[in-house]
Amino acid sequence: MRPPRRLRFSRAGWFFSGGSVLLGVAAIGTGNNLLFLMLGAMLGFITLSGWLSEQMLRRLEVRRRAARATAGAPSRIVYEVRNGNRRLPAYSVEAGEARSAARGWIPVIEPGQGGTARAEQVWETRGVYPLETVTLSTSFPFGLFIKERDVDVPGEVVVWPRTDRPVREPRPAGERARRTGEVFAGSAGARGEYRGLRPYRAGDDPRDVHWRTTARVGHPVVREYERDRSRALWLCLDLRAAEDEMAETAVEIVAGVAAAAVRRGDAFGLATQDTRVRPGAGAAQLERVLDVLARARFRPDAPRLEPPVAPGECVLVTAGGPGTGWGDVFAAAGGGR
Known part of the structure; x- marks a missing residue:
């Protein structure tokens, strides 16, 4: 009207x-x-x-x-x-x-x-x-x-979601989460075995630019490294909860942990009941994770969360009660601390 x-x-x-x-x-x-x-x-x-x-x-x-x-x-x-x-x-x-x-x-x-x-x-x-x-x-x-x-x-x-919520780093028990995951190649952060050269992609570390080759071919070229298995941090967000303040807190905890991983140069991935983001690092990886978090839909009837690797090797973020058998757990009730 x-x-x-x-x-x-x-x-x-x-x-x-x-x-x-x-x-x-x-x-x-x-x-x-x-x-x-x-x-x-x-x-x-x-x-x-x-x-x-x-x-x-x-x-x-x-x-x-x-x-x-x-x-x-x-x-x-x-x-x-x-x-x-x-x-x-x-x-x-x-x-x-x-x-x-x-x-x-x-x-x-x-x-x-x-x-x-x-x-x-x-x-x-x-x-x-x-x-x-x-x-x-x-x-x-x-x-x-x-x-x-x-x-x-x-x-x-x-x-x-906000990425400035104060959150702690995963506890030593959660360090096992960094020793698992998929082999990852070619993004910013800690380096593994050198693999070769490839064109620059958004989110790559400027320190990896190979300036001599860049000057020769006329476009940015970066060094590509084989990611060590010890560098992949899996963040698992459990969507089995009502859409309330606790659910939003859980999302902000994941965003805060991911942003902290980017600052440290670590590779990380995200898994929920609805989607999965393969491990990566740098600003481009953070944007992919934030896009998924923006669309995350909490619901009490969501299926059981199936982590990409063994639960003891992942970090769980939940809006409900603390889980058991995980490498580390961030509960929304604790505000990420």
Whole structure:
């Protein structure tokens, strides 16, 4: 039931419109031609304002670029607005999500040209949020009214969990988790046996760049190492719980442990009832894990968690009671300590 066009009064618009009504009453009561002339001019301003703003908004096209966000932190959404009008510039254009107060502003868009608006928005909890409608608005030309137009632009934004929750390192018993796992090759962190050279990939350690070969071939080339089995840390998140505060705490514990592993240069993997992320290291691996955590869905009827290796060689993170037989356990009730 949301109309495609909406008109809101600015403060100046309320005064101007109220003055027009009072002037009309006075003109009718007195029959003064000068008052009628002034009333006609004011009504003409209102009509011209509505016509010009409509001509400007109806030919605007918009595209949205939403980066990944972190829960509780400001995230920037970029709107690329193009003016399809061949003669009339677009002035004072605002763009933002429908039913959201966050807006980006473009002072002017020349005919046939484009402009960029940036709006900051905060999502309090992790997850995948659908984005459906972009609202374009303007107070052009006189600032009396704010006209809005909705444009359907389907999309979504992935909100990662926080990675700054204070968590301890796995206890010595959990060190066995680092002595298992798959053979892993070619990412940042502690080095194993040298294997060869390969093209650079996002998340690789800059220390691994082979500068002589890079200069010769014209693109970044890195040294590739065989990962030692002692470097793979398996994090297992149990989804058998209700979607509540404890579940969100468990997700943040996994994110915090993974971020700490990246800072140490360790390889790590993630396993849940729904998906599995093979061991890796570096910023790219952390992004893969955070994407999975953003989509993690807790439910009491989830199947039993099957770890990729023996439970005694993995680190369990749970929102319920502490498990037994695992190399180490992080319980959400303990806050990751």
